[in-house]
Amino acid sequence: MSITKVENISSIPFFEKTKCYSALFKLKITVFVVISAIFGYFIGASEFSVLAVLSLTIGGFFITSAANAFNQIIERNYDLLMDRTKNRPLPQNKVSVSETLIIAFTLGILGVLILGIFLNPLSGILGLLAIFMYAAVYTPLKRVSTFGVFIGAFPGAFPPMLGYVAATGSFGLEAGILFFIQFVWQFPHFWAIAWRLHKDYNKAGFKMLPYNTKNRTSAIIILLSSLTLFASSFLPEFFGLTGRIATIGLFILSFLMVIPSIKLVQTQDDKFALRIMLLSYLYLIFSLFFILIDKV
Numbered sequence: 528m529s530i531t532k533v534e535n536i537s538s539i540p541f542f543e544k545t546k547c548y549s550a551l552f553k554l555k556i557t558v559f560v561v562i563s564a565i566f567g568y569f570i571g572a573s574e575f576s577v578l579a580v581l582s583l584t585i586g587g588f589f590i591t592s593a594a595n596a597f598n599q600i601i602e603r604n605y606d607l608l609m610d611r612t613k614n615r616p617l618p619q620n621k622v623s624v625s626e627t628l629i630i631a632f633t634l635g636i637l638g639v640l641i642l643g644i645f646l647n648p649l650s651g652i653l654g655l656l657a658i659f660m661y662a663a664v665y666t667p668l669k670r671v672s673t674f675g676v677f678i679g680a681f682p683g684a685f686p687p688m689l690g691y692v693a694a695t696g697s698f699g700l701e702a703g704i705l706f707f708i709q710f711v712w713q714f715p716h717f718w719a720i721a722w723r724l725h726k727d728y729n730k731a732g733f734k735m736l737p738y739n740t741k742n743r744t745s746a747i748i749i750l751l752s753s754l755t756l757f758a759s760s761f762l763p764e765f766f767g768l769t770g771r772i773a774t775i776g777l778f779i780l781s782f783l784m785v786i787p788s789i790k791l792v793q794t795q796d797d798k799f800a801l802r803i804m805l806l807s808y809l810y811l812i813f814s815l816f817f818i819l820i821d822k823v
Contacts (some may be wrong), residue, residue, distance in 0.1 A: 539621060543621070544621075544622075547616035547621050547622050548616075548622075548630075550615055550616050551592075551595065551596045551599055551615075551616055551617075551622065551627060551630070552591075552592035552595050552596065553592075553595040556591075556595070557588060557591045557592055557595065559808075559811065560587065560591045560686045561583075561584055561587045561588050561591065561686075562812075563686035563687050563690070563709070563811065563815060564583055564584075564587045564686040564687065564689050564690035564693070565580065565583060565584065565587075565690055566687060566690060566815035566816065566818075566819055567686065567687030567688060567689065567690025567691040567693075567694075567702075567705055567815070568580060568583055568690035568691065568693050568694045569690075569694075569819055570687070570690070570691055570694075570701070570705065570768075570815070570818055570819050570822055571690065571691035571692070571693075571694035571695045571701065571702070572694040572695075573694075578645065579645070579646060579693060579694070582641050582642065582645035582646050582693075583642070583646060583650075583689075583690060583693045585638075585641055586637075586638045586639075586641035586642040586645070586646070586650075586654060587638070587642075587654075587686070587689070587690075588638070589634040589635070589637050589638030589641065590634070590635060590638035590639060590642070590654040590655075590657060590658055591638075591657075592631075592634050592638075593630075593631045593632070593634040593635035593638060593658055594635075594657060594658045594661040594662050594682070596627050596630060596631035596634070597631050597635075597658070597661075597662035597663075597666070598661065598662055598666045599615060599616075599617050599627070600617065600624055600627055600628060600631065601662065601666050601667065602666060602731075603615075603617040603618055603624070604618075605670070605731035605732065605733070606618045606731070608730045608731045609724075609727045609728070609730050609731050610727055611724060611727055635655075635658050638654055638658075639651045639654045639655045639658075642654045642689075642693070646693040646696075647692070647693065647696040649692050649696065649697070649698065650689060650692050650693045653685060653688070653689045653692060654689065656682070656685075657682040657685045657689070658682075660678070660681055660682040661679070661682040661683075664678055665678050665679035665682065669733045669734065669735065670731070670732045670733055670734065671734070672734060673734045673735070673736065673737060673738065673739055675734065675735075676713070676714065676717055676718065676721075676735060679713070679717070680710050680713035680714065680717075681710070683709070683710075683713045684706050684707075684709040684710035684712075684713060685706070686709070687705040687706070687708075687709055687815055688702045688703075688705050688706040688709075691705055700766055700768075701766075701768050704762050704763055704766055704768055705815075705818075707759065707762065708756075708759055708762065708763075708777075708814065709811075711752070711755050711756045711759050712756055712807065712810060712811065712814075714749075714752035714755075714756075715749055715752045715753045715756060715784055715788065715803055715807060716803075716804065716807035716808075716811075717735070718735075718736060718737065718745070718748070718749045718752065719749065719800045719801070719803035719804040719807065720735075720800075720804055721735035721736045722736060722741055722745070722746075722749070722791070722797065722800035723797050723800050723801060723804070725740075725741050737749075741795060742795070743792060743795065746788075746791045746792040746795055747792055749788055749791060749792075749800075749803070750785070750788040750789060750791070750792050752788075753781070753784045753785045753788040753803070754785060754788075756781045756784065756810075757778065757781040757782055757784075757785055759777075759781075760774055760777035760778045760781055761774055761778075763777070763818055768818065768822065769817075769818050769821040769822055770821045771821075772817065772820065772821040773817045773818045773820075773821035773822075776813065776814070776816075776817030776821075777814055777817060777818075780806075780809065780810040780813055780814055780817075781810065783806045783809070783810075784803055784806045784807060784810060787799040787800075787802035787803045787806065788803055790802075791803065
């Protein structure tokens with residue numbers, strides 16, 4: 528399938544170019560990632576630093592944008608095959624691969640340096656590792672094995688942990704708890720998305736669902752992942768990171784995801800996968816909030 532051509536890339540108006548960069552960086556997702564990192568910072572911080580928060584915000588934005596840009600460079604020909612991605616800038620040749628590579632490397636290097644210099648070296652290492660795992664490991668693995676979702680959950684769980692490490696300069700039990708909760712969250716979230724977009728993913732050869740098919744077995748695995756998230760709700764209180772308020776909040780948020788997961792097993796109806804996905808965003812926003820306000 529041939530890629531739609533634009534006669535002169537440089538002639539694209541500035542506003543259109545800005546929209547292209549927003550799409551390359553997956554701006555909405557990137558904002559969620561940065562907010563998660565900031566929550567992690569405040570959970571770990573003993574005192575507030577404007578410079579630290581600003582550095583985390585800019586550095587986190589740069590490394591996430593770079594990872595997303597590298598991802599779209601690698602997948603540009605596959606994106607053209609899917610309805611949800613065929614109008615992205617690279618498949619439509621609205622930006623060139625060379626231009627995107629320069630931007631991605633520049634943002635990635637700057638992001639790692641900002642985290643490493645203005646925060647601490649461990650933050651910079653985590654930023655570099657996140658880019659590498661997302662772009663170099665997870666992205667190509669998506670077409671090879673359903674195991675790719677598991678690998679992708681690692682860099683996806685970095686943001687709150689990175690924020691905590693940015694505040695403390697070290698990795699400890701508390702940072703591990705934040706990482707683990709967001710790691711487990713990835714599975715019902717991404718599998719719910721994969722359920723709804725299964726036909727589209729198949730067009731590009733992406734193996735995103737368990738067993739790579741929409742059936743009762745995959746639905747049961749999604750339910751088990753929601754139940755695992757539900758069971759992890761007690762961890763922050765158990766290890767002394769928070770109190771009872773956070774536990775109750777996490778239980779409620781995760782239980783709301785369990786209900787449509789049960790319905791998905793019973794019906795295999797896409798509408799319940801949509802509910803899991805939407806409620807997972809609710810969990811992402813408020814779980815860290817509950818942990819923050821109830822921090823011991």
